[in-house]
Amino acid sequence: MPQPKHDLASLFNAASDLAGRTFAELAAQQGLRVPNDLRRDKGWVGQLLEGALGASAGSQALQDFPDLGVELKTIPLDANGKPLETTFVCTTPLIDIAGLNWESSNVRNKLQCVLWIPIDGRREIPLHQRTVGTAFLWQPSAAEEAQLRADWQEHMDKIALGQVEQITAHQGEVLQLRPKAANSRVLTDAIGPHGELIQTLPRGFYLKTQFTGQIIRTVFNI
Known part of the structure; x- marks a missing residue:
């Protein structure tokens, strides 16, 4: 297994070296089986690249x-x-969100510096033949962070007011909130409309495709 990288240049160089490699090559190096498709293995590609980069x-x-x-x-x-x-x-x-703010949020923590690795997502290409693209490092601009912060705050305000079940994936300019669970039987505590605890599906924050698409267009001058 590759060792964890101890400086940014080493990490970026290792990620850059993956460009053009097939999923089959990377899987073979790690002794992994390539699934036929990603319907039941949605996080497989991410885990493959995490493993390749330590x-x-x-x-x-x-x-x-x-x-x-x-x-x-x-x-x-x-x-x-x-x-x-x-x-x-x-x-x-x-739950337990009193006092939580954007500066200390996990969304901001996760997005303060991102190593993006584009991958071939064309479903007509067999998974083992798909390749890794050109990696790049990204940090949100002031304008991008303002968009993210505004959406995060809107979603969190609704959660605090017991409106989590009224939030749809259409809301949010760049950051959406939607259920994240392996199946509908996985439930978690949330704040209800009258401040009581209710059971609901776990939720996750997702970047909308128009936001990530703009990042891709800017970086690669598309």
Whole structure:
């Protein structure tokens, strides 16, 4: 297994070296089986690249490279360089949120420095033949952070007011909130409309595709 990277340049160089490699090659290096598709293995590509780069955080509420303050995000693109799906950021706190603010939020923590790795997301290409694209480092601009903060605050205000079940994926300019659970039987505590505890599906924060698409267009001059 690759060792964790101890400086940003080493991490970026290692990620850059993955460009053009197939998923089959990377899986073979780690002794992994390539699934036929991602319907039942949605996080497989992310785990594959985490393993290739020696990410250490696992499923903890930390960046993937906590010593460097860097989060790893894969982004599947179509033939025209457009993101094919929203990007999961982190799970959403639904109780004990008094005093939580944007500066100390996990969303801001996760997005303060992101190592993006584009991947071939074309479903007509067999998974084992798909390749890794050109990695790049990104930090939100002041304008981007303002957009993220405004959406985060709107969502958290509604959660605090017991309106979590009224939030839809259409809300939020760049950051959406939607259920994140393996199945509908997985429930968690949340604040109800009268301040009582209710049971609801876990929620996650996701970056909308128009936001990540703009990042891709800016970086690659598309």
